[in-house]
């Protein structure tokens with residue numbers, strides 16, 4: 206840590222870990238419901254559990270990204286964050302909006318639009334919150350001494366993410382139009398601007414951990430984010446196959462979305478190449494594990510498992526089945542969950558001055574969570590493929606098929622337990638680091 | 649090898665180009681084609697109210713339409729065709745959890761009027777031209793699920 210104001214990052218990471226824990230609890234509720242044990246139905250029906258699960262996911266990831274930005278930007282710009290007090294207010298208001306939304310979901314206060322369940326009045330609070338955050342980041346960059354490519358790509362990702370939230374707030378009477386713009390948020394986030402955020406954070410980590418020359422790393426960063434947008438923007442078409450939009454999206458969406466894995470492949474090759482080129486002297490092996498891990502697992506979860514159902518002929522059958530859930534889990538975890546974990550692992554020793562890296566717990570956290578998540582992906586995948594064959598190809602009734610595939614949710618819950626154990630170990634390590642410490646400031 | 653500034657040009661150029669094409673196609677889809685495929689003239693106040701109910705109760709948190717939503721309860725795009733009006737209204741108006749196969753739906757107990765509006769919404773949804781989704785099952789004729 207070189208700047209005092211970087212300490213704020215810690216609290217965003219703390220919030221992030223707290224919300225992740227809650228997300229997992231609601232994940233188990235749904236896992237059991239799919240198994241036939243919908244015991245909490247009267248209090249937490251499935252749609253409540255689901256809205257809480259996915260929204261907490263988005264908020265813990267955003268909180269992680271914000272923390273990372275508050276850490277990275279002062280250091281890259283060589284300037285203290287312009288207003289630390291405002292950043293704390295932003296943190297608290299983010300937590301409040303999140304909590305109010307989650308409580309609302311238990312009392313039928315929501316808008317049933319997948320991933321955008323936050324009701325519109327609360328959306329405005331989100332907007333104000335994000336504007337405050339962006340204001341702080343942009344002012345710091347503006348006043349700072351340096352504007353590096355890494356910090357610009359990261360900031361660009363954050364600014365565009367905020368802009369793209371807006372089309373999702375408009376009301377349409379026509380379900381097709383509604384859906385059309387919902388994808389401007391959901392798809393253009395995860396397969397567009399969030400990749401910029403991920404790329405920016407990844408580049409920063411690689412510069413710090415491998416010691417490879419910044420110019421080399423940043424050149425590759427441009428190529429990767431270039432590939433992201435060139436494929437990902439028109440790749441939105443893979444959500445426009447079957448929602449009442451014209452047929453040409455089958456061709457455009459098919460071709461461009463099939464190229465999307467290139468950006469993730471680029472990221473994986475890039476991380477591995479920089480690691481091999483680098484000095485391998487950095488002592489923080491856990492952060493290195495997560496950094497290489499995120500680059501590789503995102504390629505598998507988003508790239509390969511995305512490719513698996515992105516062609517129109519396949520998607521006609523898998524669209525809206527558990528196959529989608531299989532891909533959704535490994536993609537979100539590999540690309541965005543793990544990059545947040547990588548950054549926290551890197552930042553904690555620097556924030557606190559305690560060098561707890563390379564512990565057994567830390568290693569176990571990495572392997573248990575990842576193997577657990579891979580197992581969950583397989584369980585969802587087997588259930589999903591079985592569902593597609595029985596329901597969509599054989600024409601069996603939905604409810605009968607669900608009974609047939611219940612057993613795969615037992616496997617899912619077992620693997621989820623392993624995953625959760627890994628996450629708990631990670632959070633245990635996080636807590637052991639303690640709070641940030643002024644003495645950790647580097648001269 | 650590519651220089652850093654060439655890499656930047658690739659990024660900016662590619663982004664702007666594809667984004668402009670995307671905006672053009674989106675405009676074309678929404679202004680020219682979507683009206684043909686979705687029968688907007690049939691969006692009566694009943695259908696719109698049905699959509700409001702669909703959203704305010706987060707039905708999409710268990711079900712899907714157009715294949716979008718959750719995977720806990722049946723796809724409803726063609727539900728009217730599959731079940732008919734009476735069945736759907738019974739499920740919506742039931743004061744006890746509807747659970748034909750053991751898996752429970754929330755007991756909404758909608759009024760007759762609200763149930764009718766939701767039904768109108770499903771009818772509108774069922775008539776949208778979805779480019780062939782949901783596909784007709786290949787073997788339905790050989791398996792009798794009734």
Ligand code: HEM
Nearest residue numbers: 395443462465507511512514515524525529533536537540
């Ligand atoms: C990190 C990046 C990614 C994340 C986090 C992600 C996540 C998701 C999620 C959560 C969904 C479900 C959305 C919904 O139904 O509302 C989804 C759908 C989909 N994703 Fe991805 N994805 C990523 C990248 C990709 C890539 C690179 C491809 C293609 C190569 C892809 C192909 C698809 C397809 C085709 C669907 C639609 C599935 C359906 O029709 O039900 N995804 N993705």
Ligand code: HEM
Nearest residue numbers: 229232233235236529530533534537538542621718719720
């Ligand atoms: C204990 C661990 C977890 C369990 C048991 C679990 C279970 C589930 C279940 C049952 C669903 C609903 C599928 C449906 O609609 O029927 C779901 C949705 C989802 N979960 Fe999880 N989950 C867990 C952890 C996670 C994690 C760590 C992430 C992200 C990193 C995640 C991301 C998602 C996403 C994106 C969806 C929506 C998928 C879609 O709509 O296609 N989950 N989860």
Ligand SMILES: [Fe+2]
Nearest residue numbers: 392396443444
């Ligand atoms: Fe997508």
